[in-house]
Amino acid sequence: MEKTLSAIAQNLDLMLGGLGVTLVLSVLIIFFGTIIGFLGGMGLTSGPRWLKALLRVYVDIVRGTPLLVLMFLLFYLMPEFGVDITGFQTVVVALSLFAGAHISEIVRGALTGIPKGQADAAKALGLTYWPMMREIMIPQAMPAVVPPWTNTAIEMVKGTSLAFLLSVSDLLFETQNVVERTGIALPFYFTAALIYLAVNLLLSRFGHWLEQRNRYAA
Amino acid sequence: MADVIQPMVEIVDVRKRFGDNEVLKGVSLTITPGEVVSIIGPSGSGKTTLLRCINFLETYDGGWIRVNGEPVGYREKGGARVPLKEKDVAKLRAETAMVFQQFNLFPHMTALGNVTFGPTHVRGVAKDAAKERGLELLARVGLREKADSYPAQLSGGQQQRVAIARALAMDPKVMLFDEVTSALDPELVGEVLAVMQGLADSHGVTMIVVTHEMHFARDAADRLVFMDGGVVVEQGVPAAMIEDPQSERLKAFLRRFHNA
Amino acid sequence: MFDLDWNIVLRYQDLIVEGVIIALRMTLISFAIGSVLGLLLAYARTSGRSWLETPATAYVEFLRNIPLLLIVLIYYFGLPMVAYKNFPDWLADAVVFDGEGSMIVALSLYYAAYLCEVFRAGILSVGRRYLDAGKSIGLTNVGVARYITVPIMFRSVLPSLTNTAISLFKDTSIAMAIAVPELTFAARKISTDTFKVFEAWLTVGAIYLVIAWLIGAVMRALERRIKWSV
Numbered sequence: 001m002e003k004t005l006s007a008i009a010q011n012l013d014l015m016l017g018g019l020g021v022t023l024v025l026s027v028l029i030i031f032f033g034t035i036i037g038f039l040g041g042m043g044l045t046s047g048p049r050w051l052k053a054l055l056r057v058y059v060d061i062v063r064g065t066p067l068l069v070l071m072f073l074l075f076y077l078m079p080e081f082g083v084d085i086t087g088f089q090t091v092v093v094a095l096s097l098f099a100g101a102h103i104s105e106i107v108r109g110a111l112t113g114i115p116k117g118q119a120d121a122a123k124a125l126g127l128t129y130w131p132m133m134r135e136i137m138i139p140q141a142m143p144a145v146v147p148p149w150t151n152t153a154i155e156m157v158k159g160t161s162l163a164f165l166l167s168v169s170d171l172l173f174e175t176q177n178v179v180e181r182t183g184i185a186l187p188f189y190f191t192a193a194l195i196y197l198a199v200n201l202l203l204s205r206f207g208h209w210l211e212q213r214n215r216y217a218a
Numbered sequence: 219m220a221d222v223i224q225p226m227v228e229i230v231d232v233r234k235r236f237g238d239n240e241v242l243k244g245v246s247l248t249i250t251p252g253e254v255v256s257i258i259g260p261s262g263s264g265k266t267t268l269l270r271c272i273n274f275l276e277t278y279d280g281g282w283i284r285v286n287g288e289p290v291g292y293r294e295k296g297g298a299r300v301p302l303k304e305k306d307v308a309k310l311r312a313e314t315a316m317v318f319q320q321f322n323l324f325p326h327m328t329a330l331g332n333v334t335f336g337p338t339h340v341r342g343v344a345k346d347a348a349k350e351r352g353l354e355l356l357a358r359v360g361l362r363e364k365a366d367s368y369p370a371q372l373s374g375g376q377q378q379r380v381a382i383a384r385a386l387a388m389d390p391k392v393m394l395f396d397e398v399t400s401a402l403d404p405e406l407v408g409e410v411l412a413v414m415q416g417l418a419d420s421h422g423v424t425m426i427v428v429t430h431e432m433h434f435a436r437d438a439a440d441r442l443v444f445m446d447g448g449v450v451v452e453q454g455v456p457a458a459m460i461e462d463p464q465s466e467r468l469k470a471f472l473r474r475f476h477n478a
Numbered sequence: 479m480f481d482l483d484w485n486i487v488l489r490y491q492d493l494i495v496e497g498v499i500i501a502l503r504m505t506l507i508s509f510a511i512g513s514v515l516g517l518l519l520a521y522a523r524t525s526g527r528s529w530l531e532t533p534a535t536a537y538v539e540f541l542r543n544i545p546l547l548l549i550v551l552i553y554y555f556g557l558p559m560v561a562y563k564n565f566p567d568w569l570a571d572a573v574v575f576d577g578e579g580s581m582i583v584a585l586s587l588y589y590a591a592y593l594c595e596v597f598r599a600g601i602l603s604v605g606r607r608y609l610d611a612g613k614s615i616g617l618t619n620v621g622v623a624r625y626i627t628v629p630i631m632f633r634s635v636l637p638s639l640t641n642t643a644i645s646l647f648k649d650t651s652i653a654m655a656i657a658v659p660e661l662t663f664a665a666r667k668i669s670t671d672t673f674k675v676f677e678a679w680l681t682v683g684a685i686y687l688v689i690a691w692l693i694g695a696v697m698r699a700l701e702r703r704i705k706w707s708v
Contacts, residue, residue: 064644064687066651068662073683076675117322120275125336125388126312128304135339139326154543161545165655172548176555185556193544193552200543 004187011178011188018174019195025091025160025170026199030153032096037103037149042133044108055104062101067159070094075166087166095159102152110144111137142214150207154200161196171195226251226286226424227272227392233280234267241267243448244281251391254418254425256435256456259445260471265428268445269394272426273316274307285314286391312340315385316394319401321377323369329356329380330365336388348387355383359413375406379413386423393417395427407431414438432475436460444468486674487681493668497661498685500578504660505647508585512646515586516593521623523594524601534594541591547652549588554580554656577658581650589646596638600631633704640697644690651686661685 043055062070071094078085085093114137122132161172175192179185227249234242241264249255257265270276272283274291283290290310292299302310323332333352337343343351356362359379361372369377378398385393395414399407411434418425418438429435435442435456442456446467452459463469487494522534541549554577561570575583604627612626654663665682669675 061687064648064690065683066648066662066686068651068654069665069679069683069686072662072666072669073679076669076679080675115320115322117318117320118324120316121318121322121324123275123308124273124311124314124316125384126308126310126340128308131339135335136324140324158543158545161547162652164547172545172551175548176551179555183559185559186552189548189552189556193540193548196544196548197540201539 004184007182007184008187008191011182012191014174014178015171015188015191015195018169018171019199021088021163021169022157022160022171023199025088025095025163025168026153026157028092029095029099029156029160032092033099033103033152033156034149036096036100038107038138040100040104041107041111044104045111046129059101059104062097063105067094067098068162068165070098071162071166087163087168090166091160091163091168095156095162098159099152099156102155103149106145106148106152107141110141113144114140139214143211146207146210146214150204150210153207154203157200157203158196223250224287225249225284226253227426228284229268229272229281230283231281232268232271232278232283234264234271234276234278241448242271242278245445245448245450246281247443247450247453249392249424249426251424252421254421254438254440255427255443256439256441257426257428257443257445258430258432258435258471259451263445264448265445266396269316269396269426269428272392273311273314273394275316277301285310288313308340312336312388313390314392314394315388315390316396317378317381317385317398319397321369321374321381321401323377323381323384325369328366328368329361329372329383332369332380333383333387336384341388352383352387355386356380358386358416359383360409373406374402375409378402378410382410382413382417386417390423392424392426395425395429397428397430399429399431432460444471446471482677483674484677486668486672486677490664490668490672490678493659493664494661494681494685496659497664497682498689500653500658500660501647501650502689504578504582504585504650504653504658505643508582508589508650509643509646511582511586512589512593515590517597517628519590519594520597520601523598538591538594541588542595546584546588546649547655549584550581550652550656553584577653577656580656581653581658585646585649588649589642592642592645593639596635596642597631599638600635601627603634604630633706636697636701636704640694643697644693647690647693648686 040055040059043051044059047055071090074094075085075087075090078090118136118140119132122136127136160170163170164172164176167173171192175188179188182188225248227247229245229247231244231246232242233240233244241262243264245264245268247255257268259265267276271278272285272290277291282292288310291307292301294300323329324335327335330349330352333355334345334348337348337351338345353362353365356365359382361376361379361383364372364376364380369380372380381398398414399410402410411431414425414427414434415438417423427434427439437456439456441453442459443453444451444459444465444467452463452465452468459468460472463472519534519538522530523538525531553575558570558574561574565573608626608630609622612622617625650660651662653660654666657663659667661682665678668678672678
C-alpha cells in the first residue's frame with residue numbers, strides 16, 4: 001500500500017503532464033469542431049444546393065466511419081500527398097472533423113426547428129443573412145444546441161485518448177507508460193479514470209451553465 | 219397636364235407559380251400614397267402570395283412590382299430580369315413593413331426589444347432614441363406597461379399589437395397586413411382591429427390589408443380588392459362593392475360569408 | 479496521382495473477411511449483454527428506491543465519462559496483473575479473457591451505461607395509464623414490466639437503439655489497440671505491409687460505412703414491422 005502511494009506520488013507529475021496534452025487537444029478540437037459545426041449546420045439549412053449536397057456527403061461519411069479509421073486514414077494518407085503531419089496534428093484534425101460533422105447535424109436540427117415565420121419577420125425588417133443568423137436564428141437555436149453539444153464535447157474529451165495509438169503523450173499514453181514501468185496497474189488506471197471523470201463533470205457543469213444562460217422566458 | 223401622383227405600390231401583370239400551380243395569373247394593382255386597401259378573397263386566391271411578393275418574401279416569375287418607384291427584387295438589364303443583390307433586397311424590405319398571421323415576434327427578446335431591434339440593427343438608430351420611440355409606439359398600441367414582457371408571457375392579441383408596433387418602428391412607407399386576426403381567439407380580434415383602424419384613420423401610412431374581417435374591410439378601407447383564382451376580379455369603394463357586387467364570383471363569396 | 483493497385487485488396491481478402499466477422503461478432507454479443515445490463519440499470523434508476531438508484535446512477539455517470547480505450551486497457555492489461563497475484567487460479571482463469579473477449583466485456587460494460595439511458599427515457603415515456611390498466615387486470619409488477627412496459631418502451635426507443643448499435647459497431651475498431659484482428663487491424667496491417675495506404679484505408683472505411691448503413695436499414699425495417707403505435 002505504502003509502496004503504491006509513493007509510486008503514485010512519484011509519477012503523478014508525469015500523468016499531469018499527460019493531462020495537459022489531453023486538455024490542449026480537447027480545447028482545440030471542441031473549438032474547431034464548433035466552428036465547423038455551426039458553419040456546416042447553416043450550410044445544410046440555407047446553403048445553395050451544391051453546398052448542401054457536399055456537406056451532406058461530409059457529414060454522413062464522417063458519422064458512419066469509426067473515429068479511429070478517420071484518424072489512421074489522415075495519418076497514413078497525408079504523407080502520400082507530401083504533407084508531413086504529426087500525431088498531435090492528426091488527432092486535432094480528425095477529431096475536429098468528427099465533432100464538426102456531429103455538431104453540423106445538431107445545429108441543422110435546431111435551425112430546422114425554428115418556425116419559418118421567424119426568418120420572414122427578420123427579412124421583412126430588412127436584415128441580411130448574417131445579421132439574421134447572428135441576432136435571430138442562432139440565439140433561438142441555442143437552447144436546442146447546447147445539451148447535445150455538451151455530449152459531443154464530452155465524447156471528444158474521451159476521444160482524445162485515441163491519441164495514445166499515435167504515441168502522442170496524452171493522459172492515457174502517460175498512464176500506460178507508468179503502468180508498464182512500475183508494474184502497478186489498477187491504481188494508476190483508476191487515477192486516470194477519475195481525472196477524465198473530473199474533466200467531463202466540469203464540462204457538464206459548463207454545459208448546464210450555458211443552458212441557463214441561453215434560456216429565455218417561456 | 220394634370221399632376222400625376224407617383225403611385226406608392228405599382229403591381230403590373232405579376233405572375234407566380236409553385237411547380238405546376240399558377241397562383242398569380244397576371245395581377246395588376248396601383249395604390250396611391252396614404253391609401254388603405256383591403257384585399258379579400260377565398261383561400262387559395264393568391265392574396266397572401268401577392269402580399270409576400272410585395273415584400274419579396276416570395277419571388278415572382280413575371281411582371282413588375284414597384285414600391286415608391288423602386289422595382290422589387292429584380293432590376294432590368296437589356297430587357298431581362300436580373301435578381302437584385304441581397305443587400306438591395308434588404309434595403310427595399312426595410313422600407314415596407316409586414317405584420318404576420320402568426321405574429322412572428324422574436325421569442326428571445328422582450329416586447330420593447332422586438333420593437334427597437336429593427337431601428338437599432340437595420341437603421342442604425344442610437345439605442346436610447348430607439349428605446350424612447352419604442353416605448354411611445356408600445357403606448358400607442360396600449361402596451362406601454364408590457365415593455366419588459368417576453369412574447370410567451372403575452373396573449374395573442376397583445377403579441378399582435380407588439381408586432382404592429384415593431385412594424386411601425388421602421389417608419390415604413392407601406393405596411394402589409396397578412397390575415398393578422400386569423401390566428402386570434404374571437405375575443406381578442408377587436409383590440410387588434412382597433413389599433414389598425416386608428417392607423418387607417420390617421421392616413422399617415424399606406425396600408426395593404428389581406429383580411430377576412432368584412433367589417434374592417436368595409437369601414438376602414440378606402441378601396442376593396444376582390445381576388446379569386448390568382449386574378450383581381452373586382453375592385454372599388456368597399457361599401458358599394460359589398461352591397462352591390464357585380465361579378466358572380468364576388469356574389470358567391472359574399473353569400474358564403476353571410477351564411478357563415 | 480497514385481499508383482493504385484486494388485488487387486491488393488483481393489490478395490488480403492481473407493484478412494478483411496475475418497476482420498468483418500470479428501467486428502460483427504463483437505457487436506452482436508456486446509449489444510446483447512449491454513442491453514440486458516442496461517435494462518436492469520434502467521429499472522434500478524427508475525425504481526424509486528435510493529439503494530438501487532444511487533449505485534446505478536454512479537455506474538452510469540462513471541462509465542459514460544471515461545474513455546472506452548481506458549476500460550479496454552484496464553480489463554486487458556490491468557486485470558490479469560491483479561488477478562494472478564491475488565485471486566485463486568480458477569477465478570483468475572475465469573475472469574481473464576483474450577483480446578476479443580476482453581473487448582466484448584469492455585464494450586458491454588461501457589454500452590450498458592448508454593443503453594441504460596436509452597431504456598430509462600423509454601420507461602419514463604410509457605404512460606401511467608398503461609401501467610394502471612395492467613395492474614387493474616391483476617398483473618404483478620414483473621408482469622407489468624414483461625407485458626406492458628418493455629414492449630411499449632421498445633417501440634419508442636428503437637430509433638435511439640439503432641444509433642447506439644451503430645456507435646457500438648464503430649467502436650469495435652478500438653479492439654485493434656489490443657491486437658484483435660478485426661477490420662481496422664486488417665487495414666493497418668495491409669497498409670504497413672504493402673504501403674498501399676490508399677487502397678487499404680478506403681476499402682475498410684467503405685466497409686464500415688456500408689455495415690453501419692445496413693444496421694440502420696435492418697433496424698428501420700424492424701420498426702416498420704411493428705404496426706401499432708402509442
